[in-house]
Amino acid sequence: MYNITLIPGDGIGPEVAEAAKSVIEATGVKIRWETVNAGIDVLAKEGILVPDKVFESLEKTRIALKGPITTPIGSGFKSINVMLRKKYDLFSNIRPIKAIPGIAVPFQNVDLVIFRENTEDLYIGVEKTIDEGTAEAIKRITREGSLRIIKAAFAYAHQNHKSKVTVVHKANIMKLTDGLFLQCAREVSKDYPHIQLQEVIVDNMCMQLVMNPSQFQVIVTTNLYGDILSDLCAGLVGGLGVVPGANLGKDMAVFEAVHGSAPDIAGKNIANPVAMILTGAMMLHYLGESDKSYSIYKAVETTILEGKFVTKDLDGSASTKDMTNAIIENISL
Structure with a gap:
């Protein structure tokens, strides 16, 4: 029994x-699920974006499956995703990008x-105003974080x-920061x-990815470039609706789909569940349940290839629940 x-x-x-x-x-x-929540709905009800019970649960189970959360626009609100990564030192953001037949x-x-890399670079959020026409942001790269x-x-x-x-780097221009990472x-x-190290400048990487993405196997890069390249690569295989993700630290893991909360279609039962389902499969693999994880991947592939129960963004007309049920039907135990 897993507590999650x-x-x-x-x-x-x-x-x-x-x-x-x-x-x-x-x-x-x-699995014994411990359900807690955060986000704008919780803010409206409880007056706080992330209640203490979220942290308490994470610190007890050390593993979470997390849905998308809206970051309210306005002063004082930081991205919950970024906050969790920093608070629990979830330094490794992993995004598998695989074409689905x-x-x-x-x-x-x-x-x-x-x-x-999930905790450094420009995403540390250290900025200041120099004068009325000038603002400055700090790009921080450390040896420990890079290694x-x-x-x-x-x-x-x-x-x-x-x-x-x-x-992937820009060490030809940022010789100290990206130079250290390289x-x-x-x-x-x-x-x-036995493993080849390939060094590619980030702008060239973008071009290479859209020309011949199959030449790449494992990509490692800094926080900002990784954020950009992850979305670019998602576009190569059908969009954020089919891409899973994980944030891993030394002793904690938060698994989350990389897409947004899409409030415009919330509650309409038309959202594509694939990214979140594949994120769950990633979590099972992390837990050592590799066979169960693989069965989900294959069920998703079968469902999409059959094409009968897929959501609108995949050129179908199925509801979220219909697609989910079809995937469940296709699981081979």
Whole structure:
């Protein structure tokens, strides 16, 4: 029995979180869900964006499945995602990008994983006004932060029999910050002589990805570049509605789909549940339930390839619940 925190979120969050929960339970894995919530709905009811019970649950279970959460626009509100990553040092953001048969995209053989450093770079949010016409932001890269995300990427490549890791940087211009990240990649690569280290400047990387994405296997990069490249790569395989994600630290993991809360379609039972369902599959793999995880991946592929029960964004007309039920029906236990 696994104890897992479930954070449904807001917008379409509760719908896709329930879909993922149902699919996970259909595999037979025994989970005791501890449901807590955060976001604008909680803010309206309780006057606080993230109640203490969310933190208490996370610190008890050390693992969470999280739906999308809206960040209110206005002073004083920070991204809940960024806050959780910083608070619990969830330094590794992992996003598998894989083409799913049945989705009409230009490239059918995309299969790569992005390792994005999650706690440093411009996302530390240190900014100041120099004068009325000038603002400044701090870009912070540390050796410790760089080494641990790069080591995670190489370890993944080694464990999954990948032959190449691509480090993405802009060290030709930012010689100290990106230069440090690049130097750390070169150091780590020496411990993995069987894995090729490829060095690509970020602007060239964007071009290469849209021309020939299948040349890449494992990508490791800094926070800002990783954020941009993750969405670019999602577009290669059908959009954010089919891409899972995870935030991992030393002893805590928060699994979340990378798409937004889409409040305009909330409650209409038309949201695509695939990203959240595949995020659940990632979580099962993390727990050591690899067979159950794979059964979900295959069920999603089968459902999409059949094309009968897929949501509007996948050129179908099925509801969220109909697609979820079809995936459950296609799970092979």
